[in-house]
Amino acid sequence: MAKKVLLVDDSTTTLMMEEMILKQRTNYECVTAKDGLDAISRAVVEAPDLVLMDVVMPRMNGFEACKRMRTESSLSKTPIILVTTRGEEEYVEAGFQSGCNDYITKPINSFELVTLLQSYLGE
């Protein structure tokens, strides 16, 4: 059965790009959400194998969504990768404190993205 990835971003451009890369380079099934709140409800229903989530979003940012996902028993062990425009140490540390497993910076490098996801999900 195909592994399922939840892509979360308020930018339709980013979602389109991520979905295209994963569809062409992997067998993962993609589902999408447009902000942190939407992501939590989608994640509970879809039970993804991994969440790839932007940090800066309206309604609820990625840090907060990540924290809340960790309180849901069904999502407490799901790998969460945050997508950020900032690679500074403090920002990354805040991501890890919110409970994420990893992070990747924008603009996304497709090779880096696929390699990172495969390290969690396998090929």
Added chain:
Amino acid sequence: MKISHSPAEPDRKSSALTVGDQAKVYAARMRLQNAVDQADALDAIREIAGNLIGTEEVAVFKVDKKRSELWLYWSFGVDPNKHSVLEVRREPKLKQVLKGKPVFRLKLSTESLLSTDDPVNALIPVLVDGCPCAVIVLFRLFPHKPRIEPVDKEICEVLSNCASRAVEPCHSR
């Protein structure tokens, strides 16, 4: 039997990059072409600059009728008071851009493309019926983004050809 995967690795990597690059260019084009109105088209420029190219400092300048000055029309992440007008006669790179082709900062150059304190990495003409009616300026790139890459130049071509709705609301896509 031991099978070596090493010869295939470079191909695999270059193939992945190509797919990724194509995805970026396609996403940029679709986002601009599907913009519902002028505000959405301007938002598309911001999204493309931030998510696909790697800058959160972007401005759009409209070209005046005499093509002697460019007036700030919209900006994101830059101080609008510092960049309200650009005079073409003082900015040699702008003359090049007004011929219809984007201009990029060279890889190892420390020179800015405009005479501003803020580093400029790309000047992109926005074409309406083949004529530049505005210029998109990409300022400082993210600290982890060292330079404008070939794929970024492709995306800038898309901006040049598909962003007219952001400055000419009535212009058809």
